[in-house]
Amino acid sequence: MLEVRDLVTAYGRIEALKGVDLDAAEGRITCILGPNGAGKTTLLMTIAGVLKPSRGTIRFQERNIARFSSVAVVKRGISLVPENRLVFPQMSVRENLMAGAYQRLPRQRTAVLADLEEMFERFPRLRERAWQEAGTLSGGEQQMLAVGRALMARPKCLLMDEPSLGLAPLIVAEIFDAIAELNRSGVTILLVEQNAHMALTVAHHFYLLEQGRVTFDGDPGALAEDEVIQRAYLGTNKTADQA
Amino acid sequence: MVDLIQNCLDGTMIGSAYALLALGFTLIFGVLRRLNLSYGPSIMAGAFVGTLLFLNFSAGLLEVAAATVLGAVLVGAYVERLCFWSIRRGAAIASMVSSFAIWMQIEEAVTLVFPNRTYPFPGLFDEESLFLGPFFFRASAVVMLLVAGLCVLALWQLLNRSHFGLCVRAVSESPEAAKVAGVNVGRVTFLAFALASALGGVAGFLIVASEQQITPLFGLWATFKGLIAMMLGGMGSIPGAVLGGLLLGIVEANALWYLGIEYRDLAAYLLLFGFLILRPGGLLGQAALRAEQTAATRV
Numbered sequence: 423m424l425e426v427r428d429l430v431t432a433y434g435r436i437e438a439l440k441g442v443d444l445d446a447a448e449g450r451i452t453c454i455l456g457p458n459g460a461g462k463t464t465l466l467m468t469i470a471g472v473l474k475p476s477r478g479t480i481r482f483q484e485r486n487i488a489r490f491s492s493v494a495v496v497k498r499g500i501s502l503v504p505e506n507r508l509v510f511p512q513m514s515v516r517e518n519l520m521a522g523a524y525q526r527l528p529r530q531r532t533a534v535l536a537d538l539e540e541m542f543e544r545f546p547r548l549r550e551r552a553w554q555e556a557g558t559l560s561g562g563e564q565q566m567l568a569v570g571r572a573l574m575a576r577p578k579c580l581l582m583d584e585p586s587l588g589l590a591p592l593i594v595a596e597i598f599d600a601i602a603e604l605n606r607s608g609v610t611i612l613l614v615e616q617n618a619h620m621a622l623t624v625a626h627h628f629y630l631l632e633q634g635r636v637t638f639d640g641d642p643g644a645l646a647e648d649e650v651i652q653r654a655y656l657g658t659n660k661t662a663d664q665a
Numbered sequence: 666m667v668d669l670i671q672n673c674l675d676g677t678m679i680g681s682a683y684a685l686l687a688l689g690f691t692l693i694f695g696v697l698r699r700l701n702l703s704y705g706p707s708i709m710a711g712a713f714v715g716t717l718l719f720l721n722f723s724a725g726l727l728e729v730a731a732a733t734v735l736g737a738v739l740v741g742a743y744v745e746r747l748c749f750w751s752i753r754r755g756a757a758i759a760s761m762v763s764s765f766a767i768w769m770q771i772e773e774a775v776t777l778v779f780p781n782r783t784y785p786f787p788g789l790f791d792e793e794s795l796f797l798g799p800f801f802f803r804a805s806a807v808v809m810l811l812v813a814g815l816c817v818l819a820l821w822q823l824l825n826r827s828h829f830g831l832c833v834r835a836v837s838e839s840p841e842a843a844k845v846a847g848v849n850v851g852r853v854t855f856l857a858f859a860l861a862s863a864l865g866g867v868a869g870f871l872i873v874a875s876e877q878q879i880t881p882l883f884g885l886w887a888t889f890k891g892l893i894a895m896m897l898g899g900m901g902s903i904p905g906a907v908l909g910g911l912l913l914g915i916v917e918a919n920a921l922w923y924l925g926i927e928y929r930d931l932a933a934y935l936l937l938f939g940f941l942i943l944r945p946g947g948l949l950g951q952a953a954l955r956a957e958q959t960a961a962t963r964v
Binding site: 429451470472492495496497502504508509511512513521524527528575 | 838
């Protein structure tokens with residue numbers, strides 16, 4: 423569904439992505455692992471149209487979207503749940519969700535309101551806090567709100583940037599349940615994660631991104647057997663969880 | 666006591682116009698996180714468009730008002746394209762300096778077309794005063810207060826009840842988040858800028874009409890008043906802009922009465938200075954700043 427080929431994105435003269443090839447298959451959860459500074463966020467931001475690549479293609483549903491603006495990318499059906507959630511802190515939960523439907527309003531108002539109701543079904547805690555300022559939500563609730571806001575655009579493909587970042591283990595498990603559930607309902611997911619253990623519970627395919635290059639490409643079985651990854655990401659000692 | 670109350674009433678009326686200027690400033694600052702020093706001069710240019718119609722085509726009051734607002738919006742759009750749209754977001758200083766350069770350009774252009782310093786502007790009324798017990802009101806000041814109040818209410822409705830308002834607030838709170846949510850940040854910014862210029866145009870018209878004259882220095886004056894009122898209220902805060910405008914008006918009116926005209930502006934600057942030292946976020950700006958910082962760190 424999403425095919426990234428030879429993608430190069432640079433900040434000034436420093437290349438953060440040095441020719442990345444990657445596929446996200448339709449209806450699957452594809453996970454990108456990698457250390458800090460590997461270019462994971464840059465990759466998602468480039469696909470989302472926030473950053474412009476200096477080379478390479480991003481094909482989405484048979485169309486090269488590599489130079490599309492973020493507005494056009496959302497319109498084509500790709501939404502990003504950004505790192506650190508980035509909710510609008512002083513707007514209510516409901517308003518945050520409505521902002522996610524920017525491009526569908528005011529024309530599809532009825533459908534948008536129906537989707538809003540669906541978000542509240544999916545994340546009941548957001549309904550309880552519908553009129554509360556988003557900044558007062560807990561981290562986990564903010565993460566759900568960020569996911570809900572992205573879904574309000576009715577994406578075919580959801581990009582998620584470290585949804586577990588800074589959250590308690592119990593909340594992380596909840597978020598991953600929601601991700602799996604979302605995927606079952608037909609949304610293709612490209613997930614960036616440092617928590618490899620959690621990612622292994624949901625993802626169908628893995629990539630390892632290191633210093634702007636893909637250094638591993640395989641299914642969960644191959645990932646669990648790869649010695650280097652085992653040491654760095656799955657670990658045999660307790661500190662590995664923080665990796 | 667009667668004097669004090671009378672001063673506060675006078676201050677509230679002129680303060681309502683300051684509040685409109687501050688609202689325009691704060692809207693622009695909100696969506697752009699940059700200062701537009703050319704804000705006052707673009708309003709001044711709009712008022713001169715009104716004067717032009719008044720002098721050459723003997724236009725009526727409503728036409729002059731419409732021309733002033735429209736002129737302010739057009740010049741405002743010019744400023745936006747030149748100083749903000751074409752300069753990237755991070756370069757706040759570059760934008761501010763270029764808005765200063767455009768200020769000079771606008772002032773020069775107006776002076777070229779209008780070589781005499783002072784021009785007449787149609788008044789709202791033939792200076793009538795209304796009395797209410799021991800207090801008196803200038804009719805034009807009452808109109809100023811009413812129109813400004815209506816504008817504030819309309820803006821509040823627009824920002825909180827409409828989809829466009831939602832987008833303006835989203836861009837103000839986090840342009841990055843708005844971008845990933847698919848909001849067309851460039852377009853929303855431009856429209857918010859135009860809206861701010863229109864508010865400024867209304868304020869400019871009310872002030873100049875109650876003075877019944879205009880000079881190119883009005884640009885400087887409007888930038889000063891709007892900027893100070895915004896700083897008092899808190900940068901980027903809508904209720905703060907209203908409070909800041911009223912506070913500035915009331916302090917000025919009292920300084921004028923008790924200390925004399927030469928102390929009026931001094932009092933305003935002292936007030937600003939005091940706020941910058943003791944409460945740099947303004948009356949309501951601090952809370953907004955804090956909400957933004959804490960939201961990202963919650964677990």
